[in-house]
Amino acid sequence: MPRSKNTEIRASRTSRLLGYIAGFLMKLWSLTLRYNVNDEAGIVQPIILEKAVIFALWHNRIFTMPPIWQRTGGKKRSTVVLTSASKDGTTLATAMQLFGLGAIRGSSSRRAVSALIGMKKALLSGYDVCVTPDGPKGPRYSVQPGVIKIAQATGTDIIPIHIKYSAAWRLNTWDRFVIPKPFSRVTVVFDTPLNYPKEMSQEEFEVARRDLETRLIDGSDDR
Template identity: 75%
Template sequence: MAKSKNTEIKTTRTATILGHTAGFFMKLWSMTLRYDVNDKAGVVQPYIHSDPVIFALWHNRIFTMPPIWQRTGGKMRKSVVLTSASKDGTILATAMKVFGLGAIRGSSSRRAVSALIGMKKALREGFDVCVTPDGPKGPKYTVQPGVIKIAQATGTDIIPIHIRYSSAWRLNTWDDFVIPKPFSSVSVTFAPPFKVPKGISEVEFEERRIDLEERLRKATTE
């Protein structure tokens, strides 16, 4: 049976080449930056929180996350990144390979069920899962319910990641994608674990979603 256009993973040679190029560009660019890491969650060496977790950060901050992960000792953890099933998702997934990160393909608009199954499987196998809760297309700084659902279903803690830049450019994209200027400072905080209890009501579920959204929003530079 042919795949539906709504569930097909979009992959092209051009997207793959762009992904490799983007990954190496990110790696070289990161060498010019100064990093200040505050690990309130105990997820980088020395580990306090060694169980698999769900990392959550805004979509427009992903440029420096893989380099940060390598520099902080996070590379010693097994991690995968949730990317969309689109061609843009292929570019991101390929870029992540440059940093030794795997990818789960899917989003709220494409392959949502497959993505949820993939995330559950990864967590069971001891992998951390990194998500951008307002991606892949927004609205900007709005937490979609998927990250709350997967945390609730698996009993996994969410670790919000806050990234701030001393000086940066903003691109004309839906999320105002942020790129730090060369030789600027990058402040990174791994916030304390955010828990989503099982058996909560729909109202309580929405309260948890809004709570996570507000925590992530307050930590931005806007």
């Protein structure tokens, strides 16, 4: 049976072209930046974590994450990124390909079930999954429950990623998207892994969600 048009992931030549351009610009831009990496999770060490993990960072930090990932332990790991089921998601997924990152399409608002299933399959197959828990549309700096639920279901650790900039522009978007200024310093922290029991009460779950949210907020250079 043909899929209904309104349930298809919208892709177009324009979206993919924009993705290639964005990925190329990200690579060029990253060459001007200076990086400090603080690895508290054992990701970029010679002996890296063997099991798959979930990486969590705020949506407005994704501009510099792929280049950082390629420069650190990411080149030794198989990783997919959760992107939205939209034209913007197609652009982001295409850009990620230039850094050797795969994509799972979906979000909390569209194709959420397929996204969760895709994340679970990826993790159980040994792929790391990178998510922005306040994306794709916010509210900014608010952790949605899905990332903790998938960690519970798969027994996977969540590693918060904190990225700070010595100088940056902040766009007038819902997430105040951050672009580091050329030749600025980027500080990256792979935080201590968080693990969650499969069974938690509603109150315990909310405490865990707020803890992750607080960690990510405290690791940012703005509030």
